[in-house]
Amino acid sequence: MLQIVADGLVIGSVVSLGAIGLTLTFSILRFSNFAHGEFMAWGAYFALTALLMFGATEAGGPRAIAPFSFGWPLLAAAAVAAVLTALLVLALDSALFRRLRRQGAITLVIASFGAALALRNLLLYFYGGVPQYYSQELQIAVALLPRSVMGGLRITPDQLFVLGLAAVTVVGVHLFLQRSTLGRAMRATSMNPQLARVAGIDPEHVLRATWVIGGVLAAVAGVFAGLTVQLRPTLGLDLLLPLFAAVILGGIGSVWGAVIGGLIVGLAESAAVHVVGAEYRAAAAFVVLIAILLVRPTGLFAEKT
Amino acid sequence: MVDWLAQYSGWLSYGSFFLVFAGTYAIIVLGLNLQWGYTGLFNVGVAGFVAVGAYTSAILTTPDAADRIGGFGWPVAAGWVAAMGVSGLVGLAVGAVALRLRHDYLAITTFGVAVTIQLLATNLQPLTGGTFGMQFIPKPLQGWLGTGLAWNLAYLALVLALLGAVYLALQTLVQSPWGRVLRAIREDEAAAESLGKRAFVFRLQSFVIGSMLMGLGGAVYAHFVGYIAPEDFLPILTFQLWAMLIVGGSGNHRGAVLGAFVVWGFWAASGSLLRGWVPQAEQARAAALQVALIGVLIALMLLWRPRGLVGETVAVSRSE
Numbered sequence: 001m002l003q004i005v006a007d008g009l010v011i012g013s014v015v016s017l018g019a020i021g022l023t024l025t026f027s028i029l030r031f032s033n034f035a036h037g038e039f040m041a042w043g044a045y046f047a048l049t050a051l052l053m054f055g056a057t058e059a060g061g062p063r064a065i066a067p068f069s070f071g072w073p074l075l076a077a078a079a080v081a082a083v084l085t086a087l088l089v090l091a092l093d094s095a096l097f098r099r100l101r102r103q104g105a106i107t108l109v110i111a112s113f114g115a116a117l118a119l120r121n122l123l124l125y126f127y128g129g130v131p132q133y134y135s136q137e138l139q140i141a142v143a144l145l146p147r148s149v150m151g152g153l154r155i156t157p158d159q160l161f162v163l164g165l166a167a168v169t170v171v172g173v174h175l176f177l178q179r180s181t182l183g184r185a186m187r188a189t190s191m192n193p194q195l196a197r198v199a200g201i202d203p204e205h206v207l208r209a210t211w212v213i214g215g216v217l218a219a220v221a222g223v224f225a226g227l228t229v230q231l232r233p234t235l236g237l238d239l240l241l242p243l244f245a246a247v248i249l250g251g252i253g254s255v256w257g258a259v260i261g262g263l264i265v266g267l268a269e270s271a272a273v274h275v276v277g278a279e280y281r282a283a284a285a286f287v288v289l290i291a292i293l294l295v296r297p298t299g300l301f302a303e304k305t
Numbered sequence: 306m307v308d309w310l311a312q313y314s315g316w317l318s319y320g321s322f323f324l325v326f327a328g329t330y331a332i333i334v335l336g337l338n339l340q341w342g343y344t345g346l347f348n349v350g351v352a353g354f355v356a357v358g359a360y361t362s363a364i365l366t367t368p369d370a371a372d373r374i375g376g377f378g379w380p381v382a383a384g385w386v387a388a389m390g391v392s393g394l395v396g397l398a399v400g401a402v403a404l405r406l407r408h409d410y411l412a413i414t415t416f417g418v419a420v421t422i423q424l425l426a427t428n429l430q431p432l433t434g435g436t437f438g439m440q441f442i443p444k445p446l447q448g449w450l451g452t453g454l455a456w457n458l459a460y461l462a463l464v465l466a467l468l469g470a471v472y473l474a475l476q477t478l479v480q481s482p483w484g485r486v487l488r489a490i491r492e493d494e495a496a497a498e499s500l501g502k503r504a505f506v507f508r509l510q511s512f513v514i515g516s517m518l519m520g521l522g523g524a525v526y527a528h529f530v531g532y533i534a535p536e537d538f539l540p541i542l543t544f545q546l547w548a549m550l551i552v553g554g555s556g557n558h559r560g561a562v563l564g565a566f567v568v569w570g571f572w573a574a575s576g577s578l579l580r581g582w583v584p585q586a587e588q589a590r591a592a593a594l595q596v597a598l599i600g601v602l603i604a605l606m607l608l609w610r611p612r613g614l615v616g617e618t619v620a621v622s623r624s625e
Binding site: 026032100103106109111114115116117124128129241244245248280283285289290293294297 | 345347349402403405406408409410412413414416417418420421424427428540541544547548551589590593594596597598599600601602603604607608611
């Protein structure tokens, strides 16, 4: 029982981070970006390449920090990946999305669709289809609770790290949106673009900032996915449905909604694995999605429009 | 002389093969065009609806098999009608949930439907054969025509006749008052509603008819190849079909059919180029590049020629 919750929270924290970026682009750029999952996958692979350049993937390695399977090189690689992913996203925007913005949301959705296809298959082209890992080291799960307490609880240090850093990131994004000038400008643009423009906010500046934040969060989430599961070119495609389910569940544009939505989707997936079997895991997000569309299509924490 | 004849029939065989696929895709793209081109409904799960049709017909028409449920030995024609029916029902369910909401939701829901159908096809082994797929899907009239070129050509004639029938039916449909309402809703929903046209009902009808055509295309595909597996209905199929519609020009039936033939030709040609030029070990990577190319093709068409090769025939005064 506790194990299902813990596994769900780990899955959910990855989904949450991806969903924050998606919900921001959804509400500020006003289209559902089917390429967002690919940003995560590219971020994960950028980090792998950086790690290889640091020469830090050799088994074990003295540079790993005590309980974790990785050390400073991975953190540095994640930072490099975040920068590269943000640049990739900005390049894609100026090459494709910005030129199509006048044609309406659905054209952008189709474009994001084509972009996702190209990005995913380029990953397959560059890295091959074989799953890869940041570290060859096997990590032993630590028993936090014995079996006698509600079925026990085992978790790897890496998973704890992901949970902790995800929480820190979410709080950081929240503070940024609430306190900083740019964050306020983003929220204003999300609520009413015309009014925001009248108030002197440069919409292009806000759009670029949104892409950068979405790209950075996607890269971090991608690295987490690579760390807790594995790296594979379909990483983005497999996460797309959970991401959308989380965004709609939380209400489009709501950061905390995306976080809660991501955690709920993660818990649903984890429960599905234990109850129905791992092969139907991907359907859990779909069930959540259909349920929320039937019951409350505006999501749990919809921003007032 | 015999050599020449053999080569000639080789070309004919390949040609009929190519055209059967193109014709099948054209039927599906016509369904997609009704949904997107005429109604503005963005379906990202086309492969799922195609798979439902293929599997429905396969389950109903295959002979009884010991290791799985199904195998009812129905006549092929009945299987095709059932394929349309079941795909239409899936369309009805999806539409009932998602068509009342903002249009992105339909895209997301249909994407989820395709993922889920893929999952079911892979894991409901007793019904679908799992990853091994279903074999021995009957090829109609094979008892008379044998397995050779004659059958291929006969099937081609059947597909083209079917395509013609679908084309004419849709042409009649969109020129009828019903079709005018569809376009009115697509252009200005509030105005159409104010004239007493319930947008949701018309959208749902269009979505279901489009889904039925996708199911029909799936069944036609299954009975031509004789074998289906979950990997035949991956998201790449959806992308290919979208590329066909966008390249050909949505909102125009001629464009949809033209796009199916052009993009399938482009796909087949680039595929055989890759096979010929790229060494064996690199073929999987090269195939990935080929798919990436389709993605770039969609993006370039949107940027440079958003109306496609043919484009929509402007029939009524438009608000822009």
